[in-house]
Amino acid sequence: DAGVTQSPTHLIKTRGQHVTLRCSPISGHKSVSWYQQVLGQGPQFIFQYYEKEERGRGNFPDRFSARQFPNYSSELNVNALLLGDSALYLCASSFSGYEQYFGPGTRLTVT
């Protein structure tokens, strides 16, 4: 059984550009959450989607947006990139809302 997958693995962007990160949850999981992890800190919640609806949003600016597709995969979009957006972006899927399983993450570097 495949775990949570994310693409791309690494990404280098320039300030002001836009980025799209992708996540495929574990088969059967309908909930996807996105987290940002800055080096040396714990993951910070960005969004949660369940059954294609947004169920929660963290304290991030409107430059961050996300959506979930009918097959429960999800995209995280970040517009007008800033240097401070450089981080590891993690996707987590869940079946029940309790146990969350993380993907390998996308390492975003903004120069």
Next chain:
Amino acid sequence: GENVEQHPSTLSVQEGDSAVIKCTYSDSASNYFPWYKQELGKRPQLIIDIRSNVGEKKDQRIAVTLNKTAKHFSLHITETQPEDSAVYFCAARRGSTLGRLYFGRGTQLTVWP
């Protein structure tokens, strides 16, 4: 919102010793407390969790205890091994917030052979 504090930030132990990491939370509505292990360059891995209706849970060398009154929970690792070396994160989830986890800042555990 919820605030999770984790201590210590670094912990060094000799192989075979026990390690304890402690977390406190602020919101009495929190009802689910997972622990994640993150090795360098890898994804956080769920290693054990506890729900608020339970005081203690064990899985081989790992145990978690929860004190709802004091709003703190702890991870206990016995008979530590070098492969236990990693960053450990505690987290809390408030009652009805489905997937939103509030994480501590992490503990770097180093086990010396």
